[in-house]
Amino acid sequence: MLRRRIGIIFVALLFLLSACGKKEEIVISGKPWTEQFILPYILGHYIEGKTDYDVVYKEGLGEVAIMTPALDKGDIDLYVEYTGTGLKDVLKEESEAGESAESVYERVKKGYEEQFEVTWLEPLGFENGYTLAYSKDNAYDAQTYSDIAAVSREKNVVFGAPHAFYERKGDGYEDLAEVYDFSFSQTKSLDPNVMYEAVKSGEVDLIPAFTTDSRIQLFDLGTTKDDLAFFPKYDAVPVVRQETLEKFPELEKTLNELAGQITEEDMLKMNARVDIDQERPEDVAREFLIEKGLIAN
Numbered sequence: 001m002l003r004r005r006i007g008i009i010f011v012a013l014l015f016l017l018s019a020c021g022k023k024e025e026i027v028i029s030g031k032p033w034t035e036q037f038i039l040p041y042i043l044g045h046y047i048e049g050k051t052d053y054d055v056v057y058k059e060g061l062g063e064v065a066i067m068t069p070a071l072d073k074g075d076i077d078l079y080v081e082y083t084g085t086g087l088k089d090v091l092k093e094e095s096e097a098g099e100s101a102e103s104v105y106e107r108v109k110k111g112y113e114e115q116f117e118v119t120w121l122e123p124l125g126f127e128n129g130y131t132l133a134y135s136k137d138n139a140y141d142a143q144t145y146s147d148i149a150a151v152s153r154e155k156n157v158v159f160g161a162p163h164a165f166y167e168r169k170g171d172g173y174e175d176l177a178e179v180y181d182f183s184f185s186q187t188k189s190l191d192p193n194v195m196y197e198a199v200k201s202g203e204v205d206l207i208p209a210f211t212t213d214s215r216i217q218l219f220d221l222g223t224t225k226d227d228l229a230f231f232p233k234y235d236a237v238p239v240v241r242q243e244t245l246e247k248f249p250e251l252e253k254t255l256n257e258l259a260g261q262i263t264e265e266d267m268l269k270m271n272a273r274v275d276i277d278q279e280r281p282e283d284v285a286r287e288f289l290i291e292k293g294l295i296a297n
Contacts, residue, residue, distance in 0.1 A: 025054045026248060029076040031067065032060035033192050034271050034281070035128065035212060039080040041285035042262070043238060043255065049295035050254050063164045064089050071241060072116045078240035078255075082128060083108050083120075084232035086239070088170030091115070095232035101127070104233045112239065119245070121238045121252065122259035126212065126267050129234045133209035133221040135199055144227040148206065149180040156185040160204030162192040171231055176208075179230050196221070212264055214272035236262070261292060 028044050030036035037059060044055040058076055061067060068090050070076045083101070086108035087093050093111070095104060101123075109120040132148050134140055142148045151157060159173075159182070166173045166189060173187070190198050190207075196215035199207045209216055209223065216223060238255050245252050270288055273279045289295045 024247065025056045026078070026244065026251070027056050027058060027076045029058040029061040029067065029070065029079045031063055031079075034274050035210070035267060036060070036080065037281040038270050038274060038285050039124075039236070041282045042258070042289060043078065043080070045282075045286050045289055046258060046295060047251070047254060049289070050257070051248075051250050053248055053251070065164070065167075068116070071118055071239065074241065074243070077244040078238055080124070080236050081120075081239045082234040082236055083123075084129070084171060084234040086112065086120070087232055089168055092170065094170065097229040099229075099232060101233040101235055105235060105237070113242070117242045118239055119242055121240060122256045123235045123237045124258055124262045125236075125260040126262050126264040127233060127235050128210050128212045128264075128267070130208050130226065130231050131211050131216075131223040132206055133196075133199060133216055133223050134206050135202065136220060136222050137202070138205055138222075140222065142222065142224050144225045145180050145230070146227050148224055149182050153181075153183045157206055158186045158188060158204045159184040159206050160188040160190045160195055160198050161208050162195065163189045165208055176230055179228060212267040212271060214268055214275050217268075218272070218276055236267075258294070261294065 026047065028040040030040045040057055040059070044057060047053055047055055061070060061076065064081070064085055067079055067081070071079070083104045084095065087095055087104055091108060091111040093107065105120065105123065112118045112120060132145055134142070140148070140151050142151060161173060166187070169175070176182070188204055190204070195207045196209070196213070196219055198204050199221065200219040209221065240251070240255070266288065270284050273284045274281055290297050
């Protein structure tokens with residue numbers, strides 16, 4: 001009987017020691033498209049390379065309407081968001097034509113801290129904005145969104161975009177069409193991962209492409225400039241719960257070491273390696289950090 005009691009006590013002590021020794025994890029997530037599959041691993045590999053914190057990933061969790069509540073509730077600790085998305089889609093604030101990147105950043109940082117107890121760290125160094133892209137087979141010879149608007153009033157132009165783009169307020173389809181007075185013959189809802197193939201094949205004539213998406217070059221698409229400055233700046237920035245920063249005191253300083261380290265060219269190349277070369281996002285992220293000398297091999 002005594003041996004049994006000692007055994008039970010020993011097992012209980014082991015359980016308690018194991019529970020006490022278990023390290024808390026930082027949960028990193030992203031949206032469901034190529035760039036956002038890569039960026040969580042850049043953050044995660046760097047955190048693990050520079051600290052003793054443990055990281056777990058929730059890949060492709062959803063668009064901003066899912067990511068923001070997940071961050072707010074603590075289901076995730078951080079992810080990379082874009083300043084213009086935070087301003088218009090989350091805070092529901094309007095941007096001013098030609099507003100500087102610094103102004104947009106300061107507004108979203110202040111708004112998120114007040115509303116969600118979430119902070120924006122320092123920008124990673126690149127912007128992923130919108131360009132309206134078309135197949136050069138269409139011979140639009142359009143340089144600006146206004147040029148596209150003129151074409152849409154003269155020809156049958158089919159516009160295709162992800163479903164979320166039609167639902168967005170402030171920087172989504174309805175507001176864009178109103179500002180530029182587009183007159184498309186039809187609109188189609190497309191999966192974001194197939195819309196580039198759709199415009200290349202002629203299923204649609206025009207899509208809202210991301211400026212860092214390698215498929216613009218892959219499919220040799222024509223791109224246009226937002227000449228009325230409808231869209232705000234979309235600088236890529238890690239957003240993180242303030243509670244998480246308190247729990248992991250080295251985290252803010254560590255992630256801010258990545259500020260300015262990723263150029264638009266860097267991001268284009270990484271996206272191409274995943275989209276075109278079919279490499280794994282986690283491998284591409286790690287190799288980028290090693291090549292930059294940011295983590296050890």
